[in-house]
Amino acid sequence: MDSLLIYGAYGYTGELIAREAVDRGHEPILAGRDATSVHQLGAELDLRSRSFDLSDQDTIREYLDGVDTILNCAGPFEETADPLIEAAIETQTHYLDITGEIPVFERAARQHEAAETAGVTIMPGVGFDVVPTDCLSAHLHDRLPSATHLSLAISATGGISPGTTKTALRGLGDGGAIREDGQLRAVPGGDRTRTVDFGWGSQTVTAFPWGDISTAYHTTKIPNIHVYMALPKPARLAMRAGNTLGPLLSAGPVQSLLEAVVDRTVSGPTAEERAAAAVTIWGEAWSEETNETAHSLLSTPDPYDVTVAAALAIAARTVAGEAPTGYQTPAGAFGADFVLEIDGVSRRDL
Numbered sequence: 001m002d003s004l005l006i007y008g009a010y011g012y013t014g015e016l017i018a019r020e021a022v023d024r025g026h027e028p029i030l031a032g033r034d035a036t037s038v039h040q041l042g043a044e045l046d047l048r049s050r051s052f053d054l055s056d057q058d059t060i061r062e063y064l065d066g067v068d069t070i071l072n073c074a075g076p077f078e079e080t081a082d083p084l085i086e087a088a089i090e091t092q093t094h095y096l097d098i099t100g101e102i103p104v105f106e107r108a109a110r111q112h113e114a115a116e117t118a119g120v121t122i123m124p125g126v127g128f129d130v131v132p133t134d135c136l137s138a139h140l141h142d143r144l145p146s147a148t149h150l151s152l153a154i155s156a157t158g159g160i161s162p163g164t165t166k167t168a169l170r171g172l173g174d175g176g177a178i179r180e181d182g183q184l185r186a187v188p189g190g191d192r193t194r195t196v197d198f199g200w201g202s203q204t205v206t207a208f209p210w211g212d213i214s215t216a217y218h219t220t221k222i223p224n225i226h227v228y229m230a231l232p233k234p235a236r237l238a239m240r241a242g243n244t245l246g247p248l249l250s251a252g253p254v255q256s257l258l259e260a261v262v263d264r265t266v267s268g269p270t271a272e273e274r275a276a277a278a279v280t281i282w283g284e285a286w287s288e289e290t291n292e293t294a295h296s297l298l299s300t301p302d303p304y305d306v307t308v309a310a311a312l313a314i315a316a317r318t319v320a321g322e323a324p325t326g327y328q329t330p331a332g333a334f335g336a337d338f339v340l341e342i343d344g345v346s347r348r349d350l
């Protein structure tokens, strides 16, 4: 894989991806805003490294010059995706990231024509969020092309990294989101629950603003989409609290305080914890016109391991020129079965 640049390479997930890339015999360029961290990792892995922050477009363009594909692992992506996408289009560099943030997907989608004109691919969401769910959505749509409603539910065990925690905290004050009649609609956080049979048992799941509220619509054009998560009670209560405390939680000083606490108290899951983790994703497509329903289940390994495998597989295809240009979703570009190429992933139709 020639000329892949990994931005945010010394973060928890970026480093996992960089190390796995080396294990697979690739030589990505490592990048990030902290010179010491990025050059140290580059020296350890014997890779080229570049240090730049995202405050100046000229600088970003200069560092992307000659790069085929950038894989952005620096989140929250609300802060990093826009400047990198803008520079990627200008320098004719393909752009991938591992976001799950709905506004980031929506803004990236608005760059479709500019990306097509430049001949580049813009594909956010090449990690656990949203590769498995996007592929499951496409599969359900293939099974029931007249579907008007799509519901997805995720049940996962395993740990969570500092960056994921910070990104989730940023979203707490934003409430929930659903797709209704083709439109994104804000709803109170944590307000809807339902019971889902994951094959090994039933769980109560809570509506959650997962990236598919944006991406599954681009992939399938199914106009009504809900995503649910099996959440521990404190997380459900925190989502509900976000409805009333939203402005307070979103305030800069409060976010800084919460992020400092995360830095002190949260570390990403260990390799052993990841090896023990498992995820089940349930999906349901329903056609209002014919009253037909289709259900499928997808089982995956730990979300971070899926993120590493999916991001590297998509980066390899993109560098090889196999990704369509313009704004793309993973299943839109590579089909519903792409996720089955990842070790440990299996699918079952009910």
Ligand SMILES: NC(=O)c1ccc[n+]([C@@H]2O[C@H](COP(=O)([O-])OP(=O)(O)OC[C@H]3O[C@@H](n4cnc5c(N)ncnc54)[C@H](OP(=O)(O)O)[C@@H]3O)[C@@H](O)[C@H]2O)c1
Binding pocket: 008, 009, 010, 011, 012, 013, 014, 032, 033, 034, 053, 054, 073, 074, 075, 076, 077, 079, 080, 098, 099, 100, 125, 126, 127, 128, 129, 130, 161, 162, 163, 164, 165, 167, 168, 268, 303, 304, 307
């Ligand atoms: N799609 C998925 O399924 C999936 C999977 C894993 C992670 N993620 C997301 O990926 C992001 C990173 O997660 P992580 O676990 O790797 O977090 P992490 O360990 O906290 O690493 C975050 C990285 O991003 C960099 N960064 C943050 N803000 C930046 C900015 N404004 N400009 C430049 N660099 C910036 C950090 O650099 P500094 O240390 O210098 O701040 C660090 O290198 C999170 O948003 C997380 O939610 C998504």
